[in-house]
Amino acid sequence: DTAVSQTPKYLVTQMGNDKSIKCEQNLGHDTMYWYKQDSKKFLKIMFSYNNKELIINETVPNRFSPKSPDKAHLNLHINSLELGDSAVYFCASSQKGTAFNYGYTFGSGTRLTVV
Amino acid sequence: AQSVTQLDSHVSVSEGTPVLLRCNYSSSYSPSLFWYVQHPNKGLQLLLKYTSAATLVKGINGFEAEFKKSETSFHLTKPSAHMSDAAEYFCVVSEGTGFQKLVFGTGTRLLVSP
Numbered sequence: 001d002t003a004v005s006q007t008p009k010y011l012v013t014q015m016g017n018d019k020s021i022k023c024e025q026n027l028g029h030d031t032m033y034w035y036k037q038d039s040k041k042f043l044k045i046m047f048s049y050n051n052k053e054l055i056i057n058e059t060v061p062n063r064f065s066p067k068s069p070d071k072a073h074l075n076l077h078i079n080s081l082e083l084g085d086s087a088v089y090f091c092a093s094s095q096k097g098t099a100f101n102y103g104y105t106f107g108s109g110t111r112l113t114v115v
Numbered sequence: 116a117q118s119v120t121q122l123d124s125h126v127s128v129s130e131g132t133p134v135l136l137r138c139n140y141s142s143s144y145s146p147s148l149f150w151y152v153q154h155p156n157k158g159l160q161l162l163l164k165y166t167s168a169a170t171l172v173k174g175i176n177g178f179e180a181e182f183k184k185s186e187t188s189f190h191l192t193k194p195s196a197h198m199s200d201a202a203e204y205f206c207v208v209s210e211g212t213g214f215q216k217l218v219f220g221t222g223t224r225l226l227v228s229p
Binding site: 035040041042043044045048056090092102103104106107108109 | 147149151153157158159160161164203205207209216217218219221222224
């Protein structure tokens with residue numbers, strides 16, 4: 001199936017731990033994104049990569065570090081997890097220059113719970 | 116900078132009655148506008164999009180939206196609600212300058228009662 005897939009779907013961890021969320025797309029897109037959805041359902045962009053190059057870096061604590069080994073993958077690593085990091089994290093992809101016309105394709109989300 | 120305002124955090128309708136979810140946008144340029152839907156514990160699905168072609172846009176599941184530049188609005192409608200329409204709906208704007216970023220509204224929860 002052509003899609004954006006994220007793993008894991010659920011992640012429960014203790015404060016202070018380090019964790020990673022993986023994202024892969026097989027749509028041939030060259031741009032990938034991470035969005036955070038808070039408890040009020042508000043979605044805010046965190047990062048965007050185009051062909052492994054960081055192009056959008058919103059105001060995000062430097063405990064969050066995206067890594068893009070190739071244009072089909074964008075992983076999110078989070079150090080020293082805090083209670084406020086609990087949220088649903090969505091990965092998305094698009095082709096440069098076409099998001100304007102076609103929007104993004106989203107993954108199904110990773111629900112992170114920090115206890 | 117572009118932004119969208121969804122005027123209602125919750126909308127309640129009865130099954131079979133019309134749906135209206137309101138969205139106003141702000142953009143320095145000619146924007147693209149989208150509606151996404153999120154069913155409980157699910158990902159985001161594109162319902163429809165406006166990209167400067169026809170101002171009345173038809174989407175999936177019987178939803179429509181009309182772009183009104185004079186009112187800077189992009190309201191989502193459906194003639195007859197179905198129970199399966201109960202979900203969170205997001206109005207989204209993108210500007211076609213450089214790398215396009217989608218900016219989401221705060222969402223409207225649609226509740227459908229029998």
